[in-house]
Amino acid sequence: MVQNERKKEQNRINEVVDVIGSKIAGMTGKKEEVKKGIVDLRKNFWEDVTVNLDEMDDVYETQASIKQQAELLSERERRHGQMNRELKTLFRLQDSPYFGRIDFQEEGEQKTESLYIGIGSLMDAHNEEFLIYDWRAPISSMYYDYAPGPAKFDSIEGEIKGEMKLKRQFIIRHGQIDGMFDTGLTIGDTLLQAMLGGRASSHMKSIVATIQKEQNQIIRNETDRYLIVQGAAGSGKTSAALQRVAFLLYRYRKTLRSDNMLLFSPNPLFSSFISTVLPELGEENVLQTTFKDFIEERIGHDLQLENPFDQTESCLTMEESEEYLLRTESIRFKASIAYKQLIDRWLERLKYEGMIFRDIVFRDETIVSGNAIQRFFYSLPREQSVLNRMEDVRDWLLRRIAVFVKKERKKDWVLEEGELLDKSDYAEVFQKLQQERRFSEETFDDYDREEQMLRKIVMNRRIKPLRRRIKQFEFVNSQKVYSEIFYHDHDEEHVPEHWKAICRATRMRFEEGDCPWEDAVPYLYLKERLQGRKGNQEIRHLIIDEAQDYSPVQLAYLQAAFPRSRMTILGDLNQAIYAQSFAEETMLSENLYNREEVKKLTLLRSYRSTREIMDFARHLVSGGDQIEPFERSGKLPEWIDIRDGRKEAVILDKIASFKTAGFETFALIGKTMKECRKIYEQLKNKIKVRLVTQATYQFDKGFIIIPAYLAKGIEFDAAIINDASASNFHRENERTIFYTACTRAMHELIMLSSGEATRFLRDVPKDKYVKMTGD
Numbered sequence: 001m002v003q004n005e006r007k008k009e010q011n012r013i014n015e016v017v018d019v020i021g022s023k024i025a026g027m028t029g030k031k032e033e034v035k036k037g038i039v040d041l042r043k044n045f046w047e048d049v050t051v052n053l054d055e056m057d058d059v060y061e062t063q064a065s066i067k068q069q070a071e072l073l074s075e076r077e078r079r080h081g082q083m084n085r086e087l088k089t090l091f092r093l094q095d096s097p098y099f100g101r102i103d104f105q106e107e108g109e110q111k112t113e114s115l116y117i118g119i120g121s122l123m124d125a126h127n128e129e130f131l132i133y134d135w136r137a138p139i140s141s142m143y144y145d146y147a148p149g150p151a152k153f154d155s156i157e158g159e160i161k162g163e164m165k166l167k168r169q170f171i172i173r174h175g176q177i178d179g180m181f182d183t184g185l186t187i188g189d190t191l192l193q194a195m196l197g198g199r200a201s202s203h204m205k206s207i208v209a210t211i212q213k214e215q216n217q218i219i220r221n222e223t224d225r226y227l228i229v230q231g232a233a234g235s236g237k238t239s240a241a242l243q244r245v246a247f248l249l250y251r252y253r254k255t256l257r258s259d260n261m262l263l264f265s266p267n268p269l270f271s272s273f274i275s276t277v278l279p280e281l282g283e284e285n286v287l288q289t290t291f292k293d294f295i296e297e298r299i300g301h302d303l304q305l306e307n308p309f310d311q312t313e314s315c316l317t318m319e320e321s322e323e324y325l326l327r328t329e330s331i332r333f334k335a336s337i338a339y340k341q342l343i344d345r346w347l348e349r350l351k352y353e354g355m356i357f358r359d360i361v362f363r364d365e366t367i368v369s370g371n372a373i374q375r376f377f378y379s380l381p382r383e384q385s386v387l388n389r390m391e392d393v394r395d396w397l398l399r400r401i402a403v404f405v406k407k408e409r410k411k412d413w414v415l416e417e418g419e420l421l422d423k424s425d426y427a428e429v430f431q432k433l434q435q436e437r438r439f440s441e442e443t444f445d446d447y448d449r450e451e452q453m454l455r456k457i458v459m460n461r462r463i464k465p466l467r468r469r470i471k472q473f474e475f476v477n478s479q480k481v482y483s484e485i486f487y488h489d490h491d492e493e494h495v496p497e498h499w500k501a502i503c504r505a506t507r508m509r510f511e512e513g514d515c516p517w518e519d520a521v522p523y524l525y526l527k528e529r530l531q532g533r534k535g536n537q538e539i540r541h542l543i544i545d546e547a548q549d550y551s552p553v554q555l556a557y558l559q560a561a562f563p564r565s566r567m568t569i570l571g572d573l574n575q576a577i578y579a580q581s582f583a584e585e586t587m588l589s590e591n592l593y594n595r596e597e598v599k600k601l602t603l604l605r606s607y608r609s610t611r612e613i614m615d616f617a618r619h620l621v622s623g624g625d626q627i628e629p630f631e632r633s634g635k636l637p638e639w640i641d642i643r644d645g646r647k648e649a650v651i652l653d654k655i656a657s658f659k660t661a662g663f664e665t666f667a668l669i670g671k672t673m674k675e676c677r678k679i680y681e682q683l684k685n686k687i688k689v690r691l692v693t694q695a696t697y698q699f700d701k702g703f704i705i706i707p708a709y710l711a712k713g714i715e716f717d718a719a720i721i722n723d724a725s726a727s728n729f730h731r732e733n734e735r736t737i738f739y740t741a742c743t744r745a746m747h748e749l750i751m752l753s754s755g756e757a758t759r760f761l762r763d764v765p766k767d768k769y770v771k772m773t774g775d
């Protein structure tokens with residue numbers, strides 16, 4: 001019976017594969033045609049454009065003709081890209097047409113329909129019936145949400161109810177069934193076991209075949225503007241987020257493109273790790289950046305910006321000293337809502353006093369002084385908003401500049417520079433004179449005019465950058481306005497205990513043109529509020545991974561920078577690594593959002609690590625008892641106490657055993673970069689190993705050494721914690737770093753220490769790990 005079923009299913013697969021084969025053939029032919037069309041269009045681009053620049057009307061016509069031709073070309077290129085993607089999906093379907101089948105009888109219908117679900121949809125040869133349903137189609141949601149029995153889904157016509165008679169899963173490779181299971185559970189663990197038992201790779205895998213019910217809720221959520229996901233380590237937050245992107249691109253394919261979505265990833269290595277998931281699903285990758293790169297770009301060359309990894313490294317390597325306490329207090333405060341409110345009050349105060357402006361200077365001559373601008377600004381009616389007044393200042397300054405230009409034009413240096421202009425500039429002068437139809441044989445007048453024209457050209461060019469800066473409100477000295485916060489008294493109840501000392505330290509850094517990371521976003525928030533910078537209208541959806549590392553100020557900034565955007569916010573409070581995350585609120589706090597706009601979902605089941613590893617790691621953090629390890633067994637974690645300098649030998653031995661076990665990715669994880677560099681120097685001549693730094697953009701297989709804060713979001717077959725000694729992990733706020741490091745391991749976890757182990761280990765029952773000595 002089972003064999004019979006399997007045979008029937010294989011026959012169906014063979015038929016479907018045939019259909020795919022003929023679709024591929026048809027599509028390849030069409031794609032070639034389109035490609036040829038593009039090549040021809042490019043070759044003959046200028047032949048098909050009417051170029052005529054004689055009269056103004058002709059110029060417009062030429063412009064329109066070029067535009068039309070360019071649009072035609074880009075439309076063809078888009079189609080070609082689309083066809084390429086469709087073909088790739090067809091090839092994937094040819095290899096593995098589907099992974100699921102449900103038999104569904106709709107209420108009131110006699111017939112039970114069999115629906116096959118895969119990574120893309122496929123119609124039969126006559127385009128009449130679906131041979132495969134896309135996993136994102138409304139009807140496919142039943143596969144993820146229900147076990148056999150009553151089931152329903154939302155269709156365009158409303159809710160459709162019925163009964164699911166069968167739920168079957170397949171593993172199909174090269175068009176052949178490798179595994180087939182009927183399941184009673186939501187999604188049988190057999191397939192999931194098979195998926196999770198595999199080796200880690202340098203790229204994340206798509207999870208479409210085994211999406212769990214609670215993950216499906218995240219993926220298909222359409223109603224909430226802010227979707228927050230708090231999920232244990234390895235619970236599939238990143239995976240769900242990427243499938244969600246694919247879902248949204250499918251669901252809103254008429255209005256949403258991949259470049260309308262932006263993903264904030266924790267570090268460049270992570271970007272490389274996840275880069276294959278969307279293409280595997282037949283979608284283009286969305287835009288990606290790290291928060292650091294995004295902020296760096298916005299700050300521009302104003303200030304020398306510290307980067308967040310350096311900030312973390314510096315806090316982690318500092319001795320317990322007054323300086324350390326001050327720095328961490330400053331970081332925490334500047335990440336808090338209290339600080340955002342302080343800035344908001346500061347902005348309010350600027351309505352009445354405190355605005356600081358730069359001198360408007362041209363060739364060492366001050367055209368308008370900062371003080372004069374300030375007087376003008378505060379002479380404007382107080383009812384006018386700051387931004388409104390800034391616009392008035394801008395217009396006033398542009399008028400002042402126009403007057404200045406007229407005078408300046410007459411100076412000798414202008415003519416001297418004019419004489420250095422090149423031929424094309426002279427040609428421009430000549431053409432302009434002709435246009436004015438004033439060119440005549442009366443040469444005296446013409447020479448005069450030519451000189452005037454040259455002077456104008458020189459002056460316009462030289463003044464242009466200044467005008468541009470004024471139009472962008474660069475006349476406000478935002479740096480000073482911001483750093484003035486640290487020269488003033490504020491209500492004691494609103495500032496931290498050592499505020500005065502924090503002020504001194506911040507002033508010093510700003511005076512040196514340095515911007516500590518904790519000040520970067522508050523400074524930009526203030527600057528862009530003053531300059532009324534318009535947010536990005538193109539991005540409609542932000543996906544923020546590792547959101548526990550974002551502060552309320554950073555949230556407020558992102559909301560202003562992307563005013564039309566929805567957000568998917570994923571994180572785990574137990575993995576908060578940056579010093580700023582120890583403020584009471586992070587981006588995962590629901591109360592930072594409008595109540596009607598936010599939804600919070602929680603993922604407790606953890607899939608990455610074996611039951612043994614997760615059962616150990618969950619004892620390290622508060623609330624860990626709620627985490628449900630996935631039932632996949634392996635070795636108990638090992639704590640190896642090394643006392644006599646045999647560390648290198650132990651590591652080399654472990655790596656050899658990982659290789660024997662067939663593992664492909666293994667990491668030696670340190671707390672800090674400093675620690676990683678040290679062990680790297682010891683090992684680099686003894687074994688092939690790579691040190692990962694914040695500048696590493698490529699995640700490769702093999703043995704790497706990496707600090708925990710750069711390993712966020714990534715996983716390895718096996719992980720060795722380089723130094724789990726009490727002397728290394730001792731501060732309470734390092735608990736999350738230790739937990740994050742341990743939960744990177746999928747199959748094996750080893751912790752090394754010399755002497756007493758970290759106190760975090762004391763919280764774990766002894767039967768959850770084995771203790772060994774490395775003699």
Ligand SMILES: Nc1ncnc2c1ncn2[C@@H]1O[C@H](COP(=O)(O)OP(=O)(O)OP(=O)(O)O)[C@@H](O)[C@H]1O
Pocket residue numbers: 192195196205207210211212215231232233234235236237238239240572575607608712713714715743
């Ligand atoms: N439904 C699923 N089916 C198969 N594998 C899954 C599923 N959910 C998660 N996984 C696997 O579990 C591992 C962890 O997933 P992921 O990295 O998305 O978790 P995370 O919550 O983002 O973890 P972290 O917080 O530690 O970064 C990955 O290997 C992923 O493929």
